[in-house]
Amino acid sequence: xxxxxxxxxxxxxxxxxxxxxxxxxxxxxxxxxxxxxxxxxxxxxxxxxxxxxxxxxxxxxxxxxxxxxxxxxxxxxxxxxxxxxxxxxxxxxxxxxxxxxxxxxxxxxxxxxxxxxxxxxxxxxxxxxxxxxxxxxxxxxxxxxxxxxxxxxxxxxxxxxxxxxxxxxxxxxxx
Numbered sequence: 446x447x448x449x450x451x452x453x454x455x456x457x458x459x460x461x462x463x464x465x466x467x468x469x470x471x472x473x474x475x476x477x478x479x480x481x482x483x484x485x486x487x488x489x490x491x492x493x494x495x496x497x498x499x500x501x502x503x504x505x506x507x508x509x510x511x512x513x514x515x516x517x518x519x520x521x522x523x524x525x526x527x528x529x530x531x532x533x534x535x536x537x538x539x540x541x542x543x544x545x546x547x548x549x550x551x552x553x554x555x556x557x558x559x560x561x562x563x564x565x566x567x568x569x570x571x572x573x574x575x576x577x578x579x580x581x582x583x584x585x586x587x588x589x590x591x592x593x594x595x596x597x598x599x600x601x602x603x604x605x606x607x608x609x610x611x612x613x614x615x616x617x618x619x620x
Contacts, residue, residue, distance in 0.1 A: 484508050
């Protein structure tokens, strides 16, 4: 196992006969999910390495993932597509994660959000309605990311089941 720090994430990779042409992120062992669950996730991160690593790991986990390099691109994507979850950094050019979260709340989009950032905004303490579903403080591992994603998706599924009878299989076990 190799652990290295890059741009605020601790990357843990296995060393299982990985062909040299394969990107290191593809070596991250995914958490097993039910095969017919393919949540759509929007990964918003201005650091291309973190965005690519998280996107590849989540894709290996069975998610459909779109990436956005800043909050403005993410807002455009949210207005065109439908997502089950958004993971966002806070400090980004054009539109911060906090500003993006304010737009989502103002538009009354029922979208759970994980804020993955080095420093959480003080505004979360002053405005509880702005708080994301979960936070992930950098540096974080892929395993921690997967655990948060699993928790938030399961909570969102549970909230939907109160409104409508379950049509999906149960949530995957935590990491």
